[in-house]
Amino acid sequence: xxxxxxxxxxxxxxxxxxxxxxxxxxxxxxxxxxxxxxxxxxxxxxxxxxxxxxxxxxxxxxxxxxxxxxxxxxxxxxxxxxxxxxxxxxxxxxxxxxxxxxxxxxxxxxx
Amino acid sequence: xxxxxxxxxxxxxxxxxxxxxxxxxxxxxxxxxxxxxxxxxxxxxxxxxxxxxxxxxxxxxxxxxxxxxxxxxxxxxxxxxxxxxxxxxxxxxxxxxxxxxxxxxxxxxxxxxx
Numbered sequence: 515x516x517x518x519x520x521x522x523x524x525x526x527x528x529x530x531x532x533x534x535x536x537x538x539x540x541x542x543x544x545x546x547x548x549x550x551x552x553x554x555x556x557x558x559x560x561x562x563x564x565x566x567x568x569x570x571x572x573x574x575x576x577x578x579x580x581x582x583x584x585x586x587x588x589x590x591x592x593x594x595x596x597x598x599x600x601x602x603x604x605x606x607x608x609x610x611x612x613x614x615x616x617x618x619x620x621x622x623x624x625x
Numbered sequence: 626x627x628x629x630x631x632x633x634x635x636x637x638x639x640x641x642x643x644x645x646x647x648x649x650x651x652x653x654x655x656x657x658x659x660x661x662x663x664x665x666x667x668x669x670x671x672x673x674x675x676x677x678x679x680x681x682x683x684x685x686x687x688x689x690x691x692x693x694x695x696x697x698x699x700x701x702x703x704x705x706x707x708x709x710x711x712x713x714x715x716x717x718x719x720x721x722x723x724x725x726x727x728x729x730x731x732x733x734x735x736x737x738x739x
Contacts, residue, residue, distance in 0.1 A: 518667070545724050549690075555707060556713065556731040557668070564724040604667055610724060616667035 516540055519615035520605050526623045535590040535620050537605030543615070545608045546588035547572075550601040553619075557604065563588055565574060569586045595624045629714040630732035631655070637736045644701040646733040648714030649694075657690060657697050657716040658727070668713065671699075672699045711735070 519552050520572075522527045539546065541610040544565045559572030561580040569580050577599060579591045588607075592599060605615040641708045650657070656675045660668040674681045674690045674697065680686045687700040701708055711732040717724050 535642075549729075555733060557729040559726070559728070562724070562726065564720065573728075606668075613670035613673055614668075615726065616669070618667050619665075 518605055518607055518615050520603075520617040522620060524621045526625065527592075527597065528625050529596060531595050532591065532593050534592075535603055535605075535622075536587070537589065537617060538587045539605075539607040539615070540586065541607060541609075541615065542585070543607035543609050544585070545610070546582065547606045547614065548578070548588070548590045549606065550574065550599075551604060554600050555557065557614050560590065560603075581612075585621045595622075595623045600624045629716055629728065630697055631712070631714055631730045631733040633733060634731070635734045637735070637738065638704060640704060640706055640737055640739050642704055642737075644704050644708070644735055644737070646699050646712055646735070648697045648699070648715055648730055650697075650714075650726065651695065652718075654692070654716045655725070657714060659686075659688060659697075660713045660715060660729075661701050661710045664710070669692070671712075701735075705733075705739050706737050708735045709735060 518539045547562045548560040558574045563569045563582040566585045581589045603620045605617040608614040626649045629650045630650045659671045662668045672683045685702045690697045713729050713732045713735050715727040715729045717727045
């Protein structure tokens with residue numbers, strides 16, 4: 515069991531470029547999440563998918579889009595990257611009413 | 626907006642000592658969870674305590690919950706250098722689908738020196 519995997523691990527973008535962060539889980543969880551972590555801010559929820567076929571905005575969704583491709587995969591897209599999106603991005607998954615399992619993170623720098 | 630706020634922000638102790646970190650939250654809860662994050666890694670779930678529980682143990686971890694004060698504490702006994710990490714509390718509402726929308730605090734950075 516790999517758990518939650520994320521690609522890429524590191525990425526450097528120029529302002530205005532686009533990219534997609536990939537996330538997959540092999541635990542057959544219904545719910546998946548995207549968070550960003552900035553120094554001193556804790557984790558903030560960007561988007562979540564309570565179940566396959568549904569997505570909803572979290573606390574900081576502006577500048578992002580998501581796709582729940584199937585039960586295993588949940589991708590996060592930055593259409594036009596901005597320096598304010600420099601952060602560490604974490605994907606997580608869970609079953610109902612229990613703990614979340616996190617991936618190793620993607621460190622994104624936008625110049 | 627943060628649902629949970631940890632205190633202290635940073636804690637430095639010697640191996641063998643106990644470490645206590647606190648979490649305060651704002652609204653009524655169904656459960657509260659504690660997570661650990663080693664430097665540069667993802668978060669790992671440690672323990673979940675439900676609103677009708679006052680204390681819970683897991684190995685060297687002891688979590689208490691006081692719903693009247695809207696606070697929780699995490700105690701790590703006989704700490705080890707490997708316990709060096711950031712610790713986060715998290716809680717949040719359950720949506721209609723049964724999914725829980727967690728909000729994380731800003732964390733306590735624990736340093737355990739040999």
